Amino acid sequence: MMEREFLKLDLTPIEKRILSILKEYGGKAREDDVNKLFISAVFQGHPLTLDTYLDTLVERRELERDRKGGYLRMIDLKELDDRLKELRKEVNDYKKRYARFLYGYLASIKRRDVNVVILKDCIEEVASMVDDLDRDRLILGYGERRVRRQILLELLVYQLKEIIDLTEEFYRRFSQRIEEIKGEVRMVRESLRKCEESVNNLRLVDRTLRIKERRLMEEKEKTIKELEDKTYSREEAVECSLSLREHVKSFDDLCERARECLIFDIKMIQMMREYEDLENIAENIKTSLDDVQGLMEDLAELRDSLEKHEILCLKRENKLSSLIQDWIRRYVKGP
C-alpha cells in the first residue's frame, strides 16, 4: 500500500466538458441531453459514444449514472462524507464483533508461496485507514486525493468483508463439527462416571476405583483449551500453516481451493486435529466401556444367581437332605 505518494491523473477534455455541462444543468441531467451536446462520430463502422468517459467519471466518484432512468448526477462532497460514515460504521461493527474472536488466522498456500491474513490485524489496519481519511478529508485542496483514498478504502472494506465471510463459513462448519464431538465426549464422560459408580458398587476392592482413561480425556481437553486461548504472531502463523500443509487436505470442509491455492484457518485446523484426537480417545473409551459394561452385567448376573442359588436359599422339608444342604451352606457362606 502506497503511503503519502500519489499519482495524479488529469481529466480528459471530454470528461471536463461532461462535468461542466452537468454543472450548467444544476448537477443532474438526462444522459441523452448530454449526448446531444457532443458531435456523433463513427469509428470502424461503430458510432462513438460517451460510455468510456462516463464510466471513468463514475469510477473516479465524480458522478453517478442511473442507467435505468437514463440520468447522470454529479456527486458532491456531502455524499462522499456520508459514504465514509457508512464505511466507518461497518468497520467499527467488525471491530466490536471480532474483538473476542479466537480464530481468523487465514493462510493461503500455493506450491511455493504462503500468505497469512490475520483477521483482527486487517480490521485494525482498515479502521486506522478510515480514521486517517476522516482526518485528512478536511485539508483544503485535498478533494481529488481524498476521492482516490476513499475508492481504495471501499475496495479494502469489500475485501475485508470477503475475508470475514470466508472465516465465518469456516467457523460455522468448525463449530458444527466440534459440537458433535463435544456431544460425544459428554456422553462418554457420563458413561465413564456411571461405569466408575457401578464398578465401585460391585466392591471388587476395598479402594475407590478411578478409570485412567478419564484423565487421558481431561488432558486432551486441557490441551484444546490452551490452544483455543492461544494467539499467533504472523511468523508463528506462517510456520504453523507450513506444518499443516499436508494435514489440511484431510479436513475437506475446513478449507477452500482456489485454483492452485489452498485456503484455511490455521487455528481451526490445529484445533480440529486435537478434537479428532479427543474423539478417537472417546471412541476407544466407548468401545472398552461397552466391553466393561457387558462384563459387569455378566458379573452381576452371576453374583445374583449365586446369591439366589437353591443351595443357599431353598428351604427343604426333608430332614436328611436339609442337614446335608445346611452343612454345604455353612461351608459356602464361610465363617
Next chain:
Amino acid sequence: MEGEEIIKLEDLKAYLSREIETLRVKKQKLEHFASIVKEIDEKEGVFLKSLLKLEGLNEKMLLCFDGSEAYKGLQAIKQDIEKVKFEYRQKESHLQGEVAKLAFNDEALDRYREDLRSFLYAKTKFVDDLTRRQREVFDEAMSKARDELAIVHRLIDALAKKIEGASKESELKEFLTLSQKRIEEIKIELPLRVEDLEKAYERTVESFKGLYERARSEVLSLKEELRRFAVESRLIEEDEVIALEAIYEITYEMKTKDLEFNVASELLKKKMLGVSDEEAQNILLSLSKKGFLALKLIVD
C-alpha cells in the same frame, strides 16, 4: 473404602473376566452340590411319602378291621412302621451330630451321598414290602366280606324267584326288597378295595372304627333273618337253606359253578357237621326239586 486406585479400562476388563471365571467355577461347584442334595431329597421324599401313605392307611385299616382277624396282621405292620420311623430319626440324629463336628469336604459329601442313597433305598424297599403286606391283609379280609355279601345277595335272588304263591307273599317280597337295599348300602359303606379306603376323604377316621366287623355281623344277621323268613314262609326247610348257603360258599371258594354230585355231597358234609351221606344227597336232591339247584346227568 480406603483411598483411590487408578485403573485402566483394559486392566478392569481383565480383572472382571477373572472375577467372572472364579464365580463360574463357584457356580459349577454349587450346581454339583445342588444335584447331590436334590437326588437325596427326591429319594427321601419318595420314602417319606410312601411311609406316610402306608401309616395313614394302616391307621384307617386298624380302625376299620378292629375286632377282626386282619387286625393282628395290621398291628404287626404298625410295629414295623414304628421301627422304620425310629431308624429314620436315628439316622437324622446321627447325621446331625456328624456334620456339626465335621468340616465340609468333597470326599465326605460323596460318602454321605452313598450312605444316604443305600439307607433310603433299603428303607423305601422295606416300606414297599409293608405296603404289599398291608394290601394282602386287606384283600384277604375283604374277599371274605365280598363272598358273604355275594352269598346273601344270591340267596335273596334265589328266594325272590320262588315267592310266587307262597304264604305271606307280599310281606316276603317287601322283606326281600328291603334286604336287597340294605346289602347295596353295606357295599357302598364298606371299602371293598384299598383305593376306596384311601380316597374316602369325606369320612372321618373315627367313622371307620369297627366298620368291617359291624358290616359282617349285619350281613350275618340279615342272613339269619332271611333263613327264618324263608322257613316260616315254607319256601325252604331250615337244613336246606343252610345247605344252599354252604353250596354258595363252596362255589365261591372254588370259583366255579359246576360241581360233581359226589364232590358237592362230600363238601356239604364237611360244611354241615353231623350230616350223613344220605342226608346230604337228599338235601341236594330236594334243593334241585325246589328249583334252587340244577342237577345235571351227563352220560359219557
